[in-house]
Amino acid sequence: GESVGLHLPTLSVQEGDNSIINCAYSNSASDYFIWYKQESGKGPQFIIDIRSNMDKRQGQRVTVLLNKTVKHLSLQIAATQPGDSAVYFCAENTGGFKTIFGAGTRLFVKA
């Protein structure tokens, strides 16, 4: 079946360092990918998205890379800050229908 998974369940980084969170997806027909940030007690918050016709997209301090050949997605956070501590989910969507979330990676930022 379709699945979106993450390689590392927990990531710990030093404040100021760059963070890289990885995600694998299994549905080659997926054409829209999203990264969400979820803080404790809150709903997921959109960070950045990318469509399948792109390999890279940059936002403010965040970059998403898409490798369709190996069905891999990554989120890079530059100069990680304590406020970046949260659980990060990747999600995939096919044709505007059901969005499938991965299990999540917890990011700890050490001051």
Place this chain on the structure above:
Amino acid sequence: EAGVAQSPRYKIIEKRQSVAFWCNPISGHATLYWYQQILGQGPKLLIQFQNNGVVDDSQLPKDRFSAERLKGVDSTLKIQPAKLEDSAVYLCASSLGSSDNEQFFGPGTRLTVL
């Protein structure tokens, strides 16, 4: 702009009881979603509405779960009767168009079934 509103924020019930959750999406958003998030997992889509029609309810346990969005705005999700494994956070989200657009999530309702 006001975000997605959900109530109640917390609910504790005993198994076999019934419970209902309410969601008010962002004004003008055509698509509304209900997700179930079990502790330590990612959200799982239960049902997706486009205006007042159902787009996808393939993962909704229809023997006990029901949802409606009668006027294409607010929505309710009901569980009857609840089971222990229904303990989770129920998230409502909305988007302007279909789900290949940014989804905005509410704070969720944390349900505990004893």
